[in-house]
Amino acid sequence: MFExxxxxxxxxxxxxxxxxxxxxxxxxxAVYSEVDANSMHVQMADEAICIGKAAASExxxxxxxxxxxxxxxxxxxxxxxxxxxxxxxxxxxxxxxxNIRFIGPSPRAMxxxxxxxxxxxxxxxxxxxxxxxxxxxxxxxxxxxxxxxQIGYPVMIKAVAGGGGRGMRVAHNDISMVxxxxxxxxxxxxxxxxxxxxxxxxxxNPHHIEIQILxxxxxxxxxxxxxxxxxxxxxxxxxxxxxxxxxEYRFRKLxxxxxxxxxxxxxxxxxxxxxxxxxxxxxxxxxxFLEVNKRIQVEHPVTEEVTGIxxxxxxxxxxxxxxxxxxxxxxxxxxxxIECRINAEDPFDDFRPSPxxxxxxxxxxxxxxxxxxxxxxxxxxxxxYDSMIGKLITSGKDRREAMDRxxxxxxxxxxxxxxxxxxxxxxxxxxPNFRRGVYSTGFIEQLLGGARRELIEEKx
Amino acid sequence: MDIKxxxxxxxxxxxxxxxxxxxxxxxxxxxxxxxxxGGVPVVQYDEPVAGGAAPVLLPASSTSTPxxxxxxxxxxxxxxxxxxxxxxxxAPSPEAANYVEIGSEISPESVxxxxxxxxxxxxxxxxxxGVITQVLVENAKPVEFGQPLFKVRPA
Numbered sequence: 062m063f064e065x066x067x068x069x070x071x072x073x074x075x076x077x078x079x080x081x082x083x084x085x086x087x088x089x090x091a092v093y094s095e096v097d098a099n100s101m102h103v104q105m106a107d108e109a110i111c112i113g114k115a116a117a118s119e120x121x122x123x124x125x126x127x128x129x130x131x132x133x134x135x136x137x138x139x140x141x142x143x144x145x146x147x148x149x150x151x152x153x154x155x156x157x158x159x160n161i162r163f164i165g166p167s168p169r170a171m172x173x174x175x176x177x178x179x180x181x182x183x184x185x186x187x188x189x190x191x192x193x194x195x196x197x198x199x200x201x202x203x204x205x206x207x208x209x210x211q212i213g214y215p216v217m218i219k220a221v222a223g224g225g226g227r228g229m230r231v232a233h234n235d236i237s238m239v240x241x242x243x244x245x246x247x248x249x250x251x252x253x254x255x256x257x258x259x260x261x262x263x264x265x266n267p268h269h270i271e272i273q274i275l276x277x278x279x280x281x282x283x284x285x286x287x288x289x290x291x292x293x294x295x296x297x298x299x300x301x302x303x304x305x306x307x308x309e310y311r312f313r314k315l316x317x318x319x320x321x322x323x324x325x326x327x328x329x330x331x332x333x334x335x336x337x338x339x340x341x342x343x344x345x346x347x348x349x350f351l352e353v354n355k356r357i358q359v360e361h362p363v364t365e366e367v368t369g370i371x372x373x374x375x376x377x378x379x380x381x382x383x384x385x386x387x388x389x390x391x392x393x394x395x396x397x398x399i400e401c402r403i404n405a406e407d408p409f410d411d412f413r414p415s416p417x418x419x420x421x422x423x424x425x426x427x428x429x430x431x432x433x434x435x436x437x438x439x440x441x442x443x444x445x446y447d448s449m450i451g452k453l454i455t456s457g458k459d460r461r462e463a464m465d466r467x468x469x470x471x472x473x474x475x476x477x478x479x480x481x482x483x484x485x486x487x488x489x490x491x492x493p494n495f496r497r498g499v500y501s502t503g504f505i506e507q508l509l510g511g512a513r514r515e516l517i518e519e520k521x
Numbered sequence: 522m523d524i525k526x527x528x529x530x531x532x533x534x535x536x537x538x539x540x541x542x543x544x545x546x547x548x549x550x551x552x553x554x555x556x557x558x559g560g561v562p563v564v565q566y567d568e569p570v571a572g573g574a575a576p577v578l579l580p581a582s583s584t585s586t587p588x589x590x591x592x593x594x595x596x597x598x599x600x601x602x603x604x605x606x607x608x609x610x611x612a613p614s615p616e617a618a619n620y621v622e623i624g625s626e627i628s629p630e631s632v633x634x635x636x637x638x639x640x641x642x643x644x645x646x647x648x649x650x651g652v653i654t655q656v657l658v659e660n661a662k663p664v665e666f667g668q669p670l671f672k673v674r675p676a
Contacts, residue, residue, distance in 0.1 A: 095666075110606060110665045110666075111665040111666045111668070112665070112666050125638070125639070126605070126606050126666065128639060129605065129606040129607050129638040129639060130665070132607075132639065133606065133607065133608060133663035133664075
């Protein structure tokens with residue numbers, strides 16, 4: 062067993078990882094930037110080391126500083142969380158060369174799923190359907206137009222190195238195609254240091270369905286069912302649930318099919334540890350592979366609640382080289398779970414970020430309620446990082462119970478000093494379409510644009 | 522740690538009105554807590570844990586101030602802070618003399634110590650002009666970003 066793990070992250074996921082370590086009697090080392098000195102993960106860890114100034118590029122993204130911290134604290138392994146260095150193959154290599162175990166997939170698996178164009182090709186080879194699109198990076202403008210004509214508009218121009226919903230543009234005709242092609246390349250270069258873009262058919266209002274997978278070092282891979290993450294605003298997830306109402310109510314047989322496809326892709330990449338395979342599903346039940354997220358995800362708790370499996374604990378055990386303790390037939394989906402990402406944003410002011418000091422903080426509780434957060438009364442949210450302050454997860458014997466419980470729980474939140482998205486998520490929980498389970502990624506735009514605005518404003 | 526040391530710590534606690542003291546090493550951990558009204562201290566001593574590395578004593582949380590720019594401390598002195606994470610060494614090699622001692626005059630270009638990270642020895646410059654009044658870190662101890670290393674009376 063590992064004796065000490067360094068958590069190379071911050072916020073709620075660092076707290077989550079520290080908890081899993083504590084339950085395994087593993088000592089924890091937190092790293093933090095100057096502005097995170099009073100953060101919860103720093104308080105909870107056994108040791109804490111300051112690694113730089115506020116900017117992530119000066120701290121949480123600094124491989125040299127994180128490795129230095131790992132060395133002076135003499136850790137056995139590093140858990141990268143999500144974001145930051147979690148999908149950085151070079152970081153994994155540095156860890157390995159310093160004899161520190163990286164809790165995640167191998168550099169080889171990371172590179173096999175390296176960028177989106179490469180993983181698309183891998184999926185195709187594995188016989189998994191992908192959205193019609195270019196074979197790889199599109200180097201020239203006239204190729205882009207030709208491919209778009211071949212696939213048929215509308216199309217999506219995507220950065221191969223993009224992630225987290227960023228680096229994408231839609232084009233409906235040749236003119237917007239040419240413009241979008243060049244702007245996307247410039248943006249991609251600036252944001253990800255890689256101007257490579259590829260082209261994909263744009264499936265309008267798709268459902269975003271992702272499959273949680275786990276793989277051990279013996280090559281065995283299982284899936285733990287799907288999560289539906291279609292409730293997004295500007296490609297940022299706001300509400301996630303497991304299982305997907307689309308699959309439950311309309312396409313029952315798809316779960317098995319999509320699950321098997323996810324496992325196939327993971328096997329082709331010789332994937333190890335935890336990962337998520339993303340698909341889009343259209344209204345006819347056709348599914349297409351999008352990409353693989355080679356890390357633990359923000360919304361992992363909904364899978365944990367319906368399967369009863371601790372995913373972060375599994376990550377640690379798999380990193381030790383232990384074999385999977387579950388076979389595919391052992392995985393049972395019981396009940397329903399929903400997660401709301403609580404962001405420090407003002408839903409009445411176009412979701413403007415609202416950092417600052419939390420004056421009063423009371424979080425929901427009771428049966429079937431789980432809160433994964435790093436917030437507390439008196440905590441000052443720094444403006445330097447993302448705006449998520451926590452996740453509220455409710456579970457129930459069925460979707461109805463989980464939704465009603467979420468409604469009840471959201472109303473219990475008492476947070477002053479900052480604005481949060483709680484009232485907006487209450488509106489979502491009460492929306493008739495959401496309650497029927499009839500929604501796709503266009504849902505939020507419709508909700509914001511439509512007559513529901515007065516319902517949201519009432520909730521303050 | 523033997524009973525003599527524990528007694529010495531208890532006396533120190535009483536003398537300086539300290540109510541709680543905790544010391545953690547790789548091989549042992551001790552926690553002393555004085556009861557209300559200065560009563561008998563409660564001793565909590567953990568079993569030795571197998572470990573081979575040098576003792577590491579890092580605060581569970583620390584308030585840090587920006588490094589790089591020397592900080593004026595309450596007494597009018599400037600603190601030289603660590604710009605990186607690593608192991609602090611006072612001399613270029615074990616046999617050599619320390620770069621600076623208390624009373625040493627330094628200029629901005631003076632090398633005051635080495636911080637070693639990933640087998641690379643980094644010479645750290647003072648970046649202030651003055652006289653060393655305090656050495657805040659022991660030789661061969663780990664330091665974090667922003668940690669004060671020396672106190673300097675500016676010239």
